[in-house]
Amino acid sequence: MTISAPDPYILPELGNGYPQGNQASGGRTLVSKPLVGGERTAVYLTLGHSLMSNTVNSLYSVTQAKNQNFNVYDGGCYATVEPLLGCQINTAQPASGCFFSRAGDVLIGGGNLDRFVHAPIAVGGSVVADWAAGGAVNGRILPAHRRLVDTGLTPTGIVVFLGANDHTTTQAVATVGYQSIISTIRGFTAAPIYIVRHSLFALVSKPNLLAAQAAVLDAGNAVYTGGDLETGFVSSSLYWDDTHYNATGAAAASTVVASALAARL
Numbered sequence: 001m002t003i004s005a006p007d008p009y010i011l012p013e014l015g016n017g018y019p020q021g022n023q024a025s026g027g028r029t030l031v032s033k034p035l036v037g038g039e040r041t042a043v044y045l046t047l048g049h050s051l052m053s054n055t056v057n058s059l060y061s062v063t064q065a066k067n068q069n070f071n072v073y074d075g076g077c078y079a080t081v082e083p084l085l086g087c088q089i090n091t092a093q094p095a096s097g098c099f100f101s102r103a104g105d106v107l108i109g110g111g112n113l114d115r116f117v118h119a120p121i122a123v124g125g126s127v128v129a130d131w132a133a134g135g136a137v138n139g140r141i142l143p144a145h146r147r148l149v150d151t152g153l154t155p156t157g158i159v160v161f162l163g164a165n166d167h168t169t170t171q172a173v174a175t176v177g178y179q180s181i182i183s184t185i186r187g188f189t190a191a192p193i194y195i196v197r198h199s200l201f202a203l204v205s206k207p208n209l210l211a212a213q214a215a216v217l218d219a220g221n222a223v224y225t226g227g228d229l230e231t232g233f234v235s236s237s238l239y240w241d242d243t244h245y246n247a248t249g250a251a252a253a254s255t256v257v258a259s260a261l262a263a264r265l
Contacts, residue, residue, distance in 0.1 A: 009147050011072060012139045014123045014130065021121065022054065022089040025071055029079040033151050041115040042107070042265065043070070043153045045144055046087075046100060047131060048161030050124035051198070051253075053087035054096045055244040067104040070119035072144040075151050077117065080104065086144075087120035099245050100159075102254035103261070112262045119148055119155070127165045128212075129173075132180035141184055157192045157261065158185055159226050163199040163209040164243065174212035182216060182223055192264055194226030196257065203234050203242045227260035229253050 013020045035041055046052050059082045070077050071085035082097030083089050090096040104116035121140045123130070130136045148155055160181060166174060178195065185193055195216060199209035210230060217223055236242055238249030245253055 009143045011121065011143050012137055014126055014136050018123065018125050019088055019091050021073065021087055021123070022083055022085050023071070023073045025074060025076060025078065025085055028081055028085070031068055031077050031079055033077045033153060035152060039114045041117065042113050042157065042261070043117040043119065043148060043155045044157050044159055044261070045148065045155045046118065046120045046122060046159040046161065047141060048122045048196070049126045049165050050088070050122070051164060051244060052098065052100065052120065052122035052159070052161040053124050054083035054089045054098050055124065056097045056099055056247065056250045057093055057240040057244070058097065058247050059083070059095050060097045060101050060247070060250065062101055062105055064105045064108040064116070066115040067101065067108060068115065068117045070117055070148060070153060072119055072121055072147055075147050077153070080118070084118070084120050087122040088124045099250035099253040100257070102250055103258040106254055106258035107262060110258070110262065112265050117153055119144060122161070125165060126162070128162050128169060128177035128181070131162065132177040133184055138184060142188060145188060155189065155191050157194060157264070158189070159194045159196065159257070161196040161198060161226065163206065163213065164201040166206065166209055167201065169209065171208035171211045174209055175215050178212055178216040182221070186221070190222065192222045192224060194224055194260060196226035196229055198229040200230060200233060201243050203236065205230060205234065224264060225260055227257040229256060
C-alpha cells in the first residue's frame with residue numbers, strides 16, 4: 001500500500017461561524033509567476049484580523065499593472081482585483097476590499113518597486129493567540145509560505161496586523177503571543193517581519209496591546225514596525241463603522257504602511 005505525503009498546502013480556518021478565505025478566482029486574470037531579472041519585486045505574506053482582509057466597504061481598482069494578488073488556495077498569481085483572494089471576504093458586504101491593495105500602488109507608483117505581489121491569509125475576528133503556536137490559525141502561516149516558495153515567489157516580507165480584537169488580553173500575554181508568531185515565522189524564514197502598530201476597536205485604544213507590539217520589535221532579528229495605524233487614526237471619518245476602514249481610511253493606512261515597507265527595500 002502506498003501512503004501519500006500529507007498535503008503541504010492545507011490552510012486551517014478559524015471556524016466559529018467565520019467564513020473561509022476567498023477562493024473565488026473565476027474570471028480573474030492569471031499573470032506570470034517567475035521573477036524577472038532586473039525587475040524589483042517584493043512579495044508580502046500578510047496575516048492578521050479583519051482590517052488586513054476584505055473589509056473596506058468599497059472596491060478599489062488598482063492603477064499599477066504589476067500590482068498582483070497571490071492566491072494561497074490554488075497557487076495562482078493574479079492581477080489584483082478586489083475582493084482579494086486568500087484572506088476572508090466580508091459576507092455581509094461582498095463588495096469590500098483591502099487597504100493593502102492601495103499600498104501596492106503607492107510602492108510601485110513611488111518608484112520603490114516594479115512589481116508588488118500580495119499573498120493575504122488574514123482571518124476576521126482573530127486575536128493574537130489564534131496566530132501563536134497552538135492557535136486556531138497558526139497553521140495557515142507555513143503552508144502559505146511554502147506554496148509561495150514552491151512557485152518561485154519567496155516572500156521578501158511578512159506583515160502582522162493584529163490587536164483590535166484582543167479586548168481582554170494583557171500586555172504580558174500579548175507579548176508572549178507576538179513572540180510566538182515571530183518564532184513560528186523564524187522557523188522557516190529570515191525575511192523581515194513587520195508588526196503594524198494598531199489596537200483600535202470602536203475608536204478605543206488599548207495601551208497594553210501597543211506596548212506588546214513595541215516590546216517585540218527587534219532590528220537584530222529583522223522585526224520592524226509595519227507603520228503606526230494608531231496615532232492620527234482615532235477619527236470616525238476614516239471608518240464606516242468606527243473599526244473598519246472606509247476609502248479615506250484605507251488610503252491613509254496604505255500610505256503609512258507603504259512608507260514603513262519602503263524603508264526596508
